[in-house]
Amino acid sequence: MKISVGVLFGGNSVEHEVSVISASQAMHALNKEKYNVVPIYITKDSKFYTGEALLDIAKYKDIPALLNECDEVILKKSNAAVELKKVKAPIWGNKVSAVCDMFIPVVHGTNVEDGTLQGFLEMLGVPYAGCDVTASALGMDKYAMKCVLRDAGVNVLDAVCFYSREYFKSGDAVIARVEEKLAYPVIVKPVNLGSSVGIKFARDRDGLVEASE
Secondary structure (H helix, E strand, C coil), rough: CCCEEEEEECCCCHHHHHHHHHHHHHHHHCCCCCEEEEHHHHHHHCCCCCHHHHHCCCHHCCCCCCHHHHEEEEEEECCCCEEEEECCCCCCCCCEEECCCEECCCCCCCCCCCHHHHHHHHHHHHECCCCCCHHHHHHHCCCHHHHHHHCCCCCCCCCCCHHHHHHHHHHHHHHHHHHHCCCCEEEEECCCCCCCCCCCCCCCHHCCCCCCC
8 A cells, every 4th residue: 555645845935936947846756556656745835736737847837827736725633544635615516635654845035944944844743754843943944053063062163143133223233243353354143044045255344234224
């Protein structure tokens, strides 16, 4: 008997499109003789959809049309599995689109990769692949990860962490903190986005001001 695997992807993240590509590759790579692949697309407004059309990467060029071919669903625990129950269920007929035995989150970025989705799966009490809530949260937060690694005796580069509200309230004070601890050039990047998103290189104070804004 095949194992039914729900592949979760998308979500309210700036790396939404990257997740779609990664998930498409993962779903096509899964052994179809062993696994029944159930695509579960999370929209940018955090709604869940499933359907065979989600397996066709070309259809993501027109998301509204793609979703018209799919069922919006909610995930509901049912014994040891999870049912994907149709939001617009028919009065007669099957009200469940699919049943998943486990999940593979193929997600990138905030609101999905940072432990949020993993926590949801923990609440459902179903097995899933990848890091747990704590590891996911630490893996996404670059400053928190630095602190953990440094506490464990791992050599990491120094960093200064600040919120955007701090900078806009007193930018000079924030820059002074950076200059007190670090030497130019410095790398400015969001703590919880991907390794290539939002990165800026500052060679001097003017560059730091531009990068921080």
